[in-house]
Amino acid sequence: MAAQYGFRGGLVPGITVYGYMTVPVINYAPQWLERGSFDVRFIQPTYDGDDVIIRAELNDDASIHVTAGREDGTICARVTAGLSSSSQPPPLIPEHVLPADRPAPSRDNVIPGAPLGTVVATLDSLDPHDLLLFSNQVLMQNYTLGPWIHARSEITNWSLARVGDTISARGRIHDRYDSKGHEFLVADITLETNGRLLQTVRHTAIYKLSPNRAATGR
Numbered sequence: 001m002a003a004q005y006g007f008r009g010g011l012v013p014g015i016t017v018y019g020y021m022t023v024p025v026i027n028y029a030p031q032w033l034e035r036g037s038f039d040v041r042f043i044q045p046t047y048d049g050d051d052v053i054i055r056a057e058l059n060d061d062a063s064i065h066v067t068a069g070r071e072d073g074t075i076c077a078r079v080t081a082g083l084s085s086s087s088q089p090p091p092l093i094p095e096h097v098l099p100a101d102r103p104a105p106s107r108d109n110v111i112p113g114a115p116l117g118t119v120v121a122t123l124d125s126l127d128p129h130d131l132l133l134f135s136n137q138v139l140m141q142n143y144t145l146g147p148w149i150h151a152r153s154e155i156t157n158w159s160l161a162r163v164g165d166t167i168s169a170r171g172r173i174h175d176r177y178d179s180k181g182h183e184f185l186v187a188d189i190t191l192e193t194n195g196r197l198l199q200t201v202r203h204t205a206i207y208k209l210s211p212n213r214a215a216t217g218r
Helices: 014-028 128-142
Strands: 036-042 053-058 064-069 075-083 115-122 149-157 166-179 182-193 196-208
Touching (some): 014 053, 014 128, 014 149, 115 128, 128 196, 166 196
Antiparallel strands (some): 036 149, 166 182, 182 196
8 A cells, every 4th residue: 555655665653753863852851641742744654674773862941852753864853842831721622422334534524613522441551652643543433544654743742641541532634735636634632530630632545546646745
């Protein structure tokens, strides 16, 4: 499937690359897990079997700049991370029932403001990858997705998750747009457990790839 769209190999999911990129942030500031922000943009594909090189540097404003790249110097993802200064969490998104029959996403049903069905599951580990996986699951359990690409996540942590927490992942469509022949959706997602907000995510994905996509980029 990847080859059909001009990729040279199987793509590593964005949430996996995100997990790699959180390591230097957590090592430097463990409190990030409880009150951190993380804005990650996926620029180029990361391929299965490649080494991923993570570099991090501390900025003058105490934010952390992180990149994930290939051995040839190609930057595949960029992150600005830091500790959140906001003490007032946003309201939870209301719960909504998952669709009985998942539609394929399209311009007709990816509607800004529309609710997404709630995903409920138990958290098995404290790896940040596993928490962001809930945002992917909201998309995957509301739509029948073909080949799709995680493009960006703007994340804020509001409290510390614990193994065994029952997570309620609630979402709504924030935006839908076209760029370079691709069709994008943007979803706002809140993760909570027993009324306690854990994480908010603005999750951007390409849900329909351009048939003319070149292998050199998006």
